[in-house]
Amino acid sequence: MREHDLTSADGTRLRGWHTESDGPVVLLCPGLGTIPEAWPALLLPSSGVRVISWYHRGTMGSERPTDPDRITLDDHVADAIAVMDAAGVQRCVVMGWSMGVMVAAELATRHPERVSGLMLAAGVPGDLFGAMLGLPGVPVAVRRPVARTIAQGLRAAGPVIDAVLHRVPVNRLTASALQHSGFMLPGADTGDVVRAMRRFLHHDWRWYLTLALALADVPNRDLTGVTCPVTVLGARYDLLADPSFTARAAAVLPQARIKVVPTSHFLPLEDPLTIVEELNLLLDRVAADQSLTGHSRTSS
Numbered sequence: 001m002r003e004h005d006l007t008s009a010d011g012t013r014l015r016g017w018h019t020e021s022d023g024p025v026v027l028l029c030p031g032l033g034t035i036p037e038a039w040p041a042l043l044l045p046s047s048g049v050r051v052i053s054w055y056h057r058g059t060m061g062s063e064r065p066t067d068p069d070r071i072t073l074d075d076h077v078a079d080a081i082a083v084m085d086a087a088g089v090q091r092c093v094v095m096g097w098s099m100g101v102m103v104a105a106e107l108a109t110r111h112p113e114r115v116s117g118l119m120l121a122a123g124v125p126g127d128l129f130g131a132m133l134g135l136p137g138v139p140v141a142v143r144r145p146v147a148r149t150i151a152q153g154l155r156a157a158g159p160v161i162d163a164v165l166h167r168v169p170v171n172r173l174t175a176s177a178l179q180h181s182g183f184m185l186p187g188a189d190t191g192d193v194v195r196a197m198r199r200f201l202h203h204d205w206r207w208y209l210t211l212a213l214a215l216a217d218v219p220n221r222d223l224t225g226v227t228c229p230v231t232v233l234g235a236r237y238d239l240l241a242d243p244s245f246t247a248r249a250a251a252v253l254p255q256a257r258i259k260v261v262p263t264s265h266f267l268p269l270e271d272p273l274t275i276v277e278e279l280n281l282l283l284d285r286v287a288a289d290q291s292l293t294g295h296s297r298t299s300s
């Protein structure tokens with residue numbers, strides 16, 4: 001995996017990353033503040049795909065925008081397009097995880113000519129806060145205000161969170177504790193969790209929560225009109241994204257494949273085999289679809 005710099009449409013410098021495997025190009029719209037290590041199966045040469053992605057504005061080497069309000073869904077979609085353009089990719093399969101599902105779905109809706117296939121994993125296309133807290137049984141009507149209030153409180157406590165999390169030792173013991181917390185489940189390889197935690201815990205947490213809250217007013221999205229092959233992977237024990245939200249949104253699509261797996265929100269870590277299997281199946285569906293239109297499978 002290699003990192004590189006690129007510039008988005010508004011002049012913000014982004015830190016992108018890409019794998020060096022051979023195969024069709026896949027644009028990964030990442031979960032908020034997540035890192036390549038969260039996708040262990042896609043970093044392997046045997047993955048069969050070349051992944052291109054980036055770090056969100058103000059995280060992991062990407063600059064904060066000059067205008068601090070330029071952290072809306074529009075801006076994240078523009079960043080996704082900038083990543084594709086910098087890689088010389090006109091059209092490809094697009095994946096999203098967590099908050100990245102919103103970006104991937106919006107990209108497919110606004111720019112269908114850039115998206116040959118769509119995979120949405122453990123996330124929702126809109127109403128980010130309304131989809132939270134479903135697992136513990138919080139009523140739908142109060143999820144959004146409760147989740148938003150929690151996020152605002154955590155943002156206010158950002159410096160305190162920094163002081164704590166930046167000092168947490170990252171080792172197999174702490175990773176195992178996280179895996180048995182209920183927030184994450186034990187399915188992931190503990191070594192992969194350690195590698196994913198190492199950089200993630202060092203975010204500026206006030207900025208991280210600012211990024212999340214900037215998306216709080218994005219309503220639930222209607223995916224009607226998305227015509228490319230779509231795969232939805234829901235996580236049955238997801239505290240942050242009720243899988244029924246995305247399943248309902250995708251159910252109207254003629255080419256949607258919907259699968260719910262027994263993982264937490266951290267599906268890419270806990271079930272990497274399903275990620276690879278479903279991605280390869282989606283690529284095959286895309287190839288069959290494109291054979292009717294004359295598009296190339298590799299799309300670069």
